[in-house]
Amino acid sequence: MKRFWIAAALFLVMGFALGGDGAVDLLHRLEGPTPAHLFGTDELGRDLFTRWWLGGARALSLAFGLTVLHLVAGVLGALLVHPSPWLRRVLLAFADTLASIPSLLLCLFLLAFLRPGYGALILALAIGGWIPYARLSLSQLDALKLDPSLQQARLMAAGWPHLWLRHLLPRLWPILAAQGAVGIGAVVLAEGGLSFLGLGLPPERASWGAMLAAGRGFLLVSPWQLIWPSFGLLAMLLATESRRSRTREGDA
Amino acid sequence: MGRPGRIVSSALGAVRALGTVAAVWMLVQVLPRCLPEDPARIAAGEWASESEVAALRHILRLDLPLGRALLDSLNELFHGSLGMSLRFHRPVSELLRAGFPVSLRLALIALALSAALAWAMAGSSRGPMWLRAAAVASPVYVAGPLLLWAVAQHARWIPVAGIHGWATWILPCLALAIPLAGHQSRILAVRLGELRGSLGLRAWEAAGIPTSTRWLKWLLPGVAGPWLTVLGLQLGGLLGGAVLTETIFSLPGLGLQLVGALSARDLPLLQGTVMLGAALYVAAQWAVESAQGFFDPRLR
Numbered sequence: 001m002k003r004f005w006i007a008a009a010l011f012l013v014m015g016f017a018l019g020g021d022g023a024v025d026l027l028h029r030l031e032g033p034t035p036a037h038l039f040g041t042d043e044l045g046r047d048l049f050t051r052w053w054l055g056g057a058r059a060l061s062l063a064f065g066l067t068v069l070h071l072v073a074g075v076l077g078a079l080l081v082h083p084s085p086w087l088r089r090v091l092l093a094f095a096d097t098l099a100s101i102p103s104l105l106l107c108l109f110l111l112a113f114l115r116p117g118y119g120a121l122i123l124a125l126a127i128g129g130w131i132p133y134a135r136l137s138l139s140q141l142d143a144l145k146l147d148p149s150l151q152q153a154r155l156m157a158a159g160w161p162h163l164w165l166r167h168l169l170p171r172l173w174p175i176l177a178a179q180g181a182v183g184i185g186a187v188v189l190a191e192g193g194l195s196f197l198g199l200g201l202p203p204e205r206a207s208w209g210a211m212l213a214a215g216r217g218f219l220l221v222s223p224w225q226l227i228w229p230s231f232g233l234l235a236m237l238l239a240t241e242s243r244r245s246r247t248r249e250g251d252a
Numbered sequence: 253m254g255r256p257g258r259i260v261s262s263a264l265g266a267v268r269a270l271g272t273v274a275a276v277w278m279l280v281q282v283l284p285r286c287l288p289e290d291p292a293r294i295a296a297g298e299w300a301s302e303s304e305v306a307a308l309r310h311i312l313r314l315d316l317p318l319g320r321a322l323l324d325s326l327n328e329l330f331h332g333s334l335g336m337s338l339r340f341h342r343p344v345s346e347l348l349r350a351g352f353p354v355s356l357r358l359a360l361i362a363l364a365l366s367a368a369l370a371w372a373m374a375g376s377s378r379g380p381m382w383l384r385a386a387a388v389a390s391p392v393y394v395a396g397p398l399l400l401w402a403v404a405q406h407a408r409w410i411p412v413a414g415i416h417g418w419a420t421w422i423l424p425c426l427a428l429a430i431p432l433a434g435h436q437s438r439i440l441a442v443r444l445g446e447l448r449g450s451l452g453l454r455a456w457e458a459a460g461i462p463t464s465t466r467w468l469k470w471l472l473p474g475v476a477g478p479w480l481t482v483l484g485l486q487l488g489g490l491l492g493g494a495v496l497t498e499t500i501f502s503l504p505g506l507g508l509q510l511v512g513a514l515s516a517r518d519l520p521l522l523q524g525t526v527m528l529g530a531a532l533y534v535a536a537q538w539a540v541e542s543a544q545g546f547f548d549p550r551l552r
Contacts, residue, residue, distance in 0.1 A: 097275040100537075104492030105510070105529045109522050112514045113284055113291045189391055193496055196393040197511060209393065216397045216500070219404055226401060230394045237389035 004243045008060060015057020021206050022046030030222040040224035043214060051206035052228045058201070059208055060236065063187040066125055067180050073126070074133025075172060079164060082141045092138070095131045103128050104193055111199045121200055125190055132179055137172050144171060185240035192233055208233055262542045269534040274326065276530040280523040281325050285318065295338060295517040311338070312519055334527070335520035339513065344524035347509065354505035358428065358497060359490040361421055366429035367483070370436035374444060384441065387434030392493055396427035396500040413502040424501040428493050432486050439482050440475060447474045476547040484540030488533030
């Protein structure tokens, strides 16, 4: 667990320190690894090493940021609606409707009418991302309804900040953190898919998905643009995946 | 509850599913209005005149008040029409029907393949932990291009783009099936492990009940529930995976059509495809829910 956070932080620091979008250099296109370009160059002669680091750091920071956003939105929504059965039902119906659209389709639908950039990407990914957190919190809050300590606090006229901070959130946290571990991987996955389709960040910004999409066209000339991001995505997803199974074991 | 109860609850589920589809249809009508920029302006393109944009707003019902536009579009939906595509000037339903068979075949073969792969990976209990993890961690857009790369070098008889005979389906279905198989096999392995450790099964083993009976009567029914749930979720989400797969392998299905609609900002076709995706998801959920009671007597 701790190792995961250290590795992630290290990756982010390295990524933003070493990374860059790379300058176009048409005289050195599609080269393999050389001392000057450790990972080779892409079809515009941009250095793949720096683009790889920056692309990965972008994906990871976006995943962390969005996961926090999803989590906060989901918990807040659940805490706000759960006192009223009617509001609760409305929220769940809305969540069910949104969740019945395959998430990639929903993102694509929104991105068609948004200006490409961080804002659009965050909006498109965030619109469905809060759902699992809200659902989990709601079911957990239901389970806590008859909890003695909570009822006692209510009887002692505790205000909602006290109830939320001292009683509800600490008990919601473990299950939400486990879901968050899954969520980080899911955002990396979704962001990769969107940039693969050319709907992520603008093309001059390095991203793994876009590198894969571009590398596809030059498979037989220079597979390097395909290999590095594949390796990166595989490693990043494996890391979140192993973290997820560990938290799962911790629960049991 | 006996048989009628199951039929009634199944029918209720179907009604709820239809309600969800109608709700999604309304959602895709409302969402474009909530975005910061005018969809008609974007769809008309940069060089469109004001009158052209106004005409498009009229076609897309963006000039009507929200309630009226919703009622109109729902009315249209009940008459089986999903509107006209801006780009092709043909009914959206016709376009969807044209792309559907390719996507359906892709999805069904991939799902069957993923089930076979998942059982193969989960069957041997300890060995392929890393294999499962790697399968989970290779999304279509990683597995697809890597497969293409391998095939383009070594197996040139397999087509890599477009549809040319049965061999066409090998690569796309494999690419789509790998991550699905990873997720399924993880569930299968966990559940099989639990069941194998259960006292009842060990009692059966000690009593000398043959392996085949143990599988048929204990392990398979015990695994079927969670496996079906995952399978249903995956089937419902396959249209999303199809978008990526069809783009990678240039298969003329719904996914490729959607990407085309996206770059042409063809709002009616986008709305239709999203609704179809949601309808497939709900249908898969409903089918799985109805099938669950068959395996798990507690749910009957």
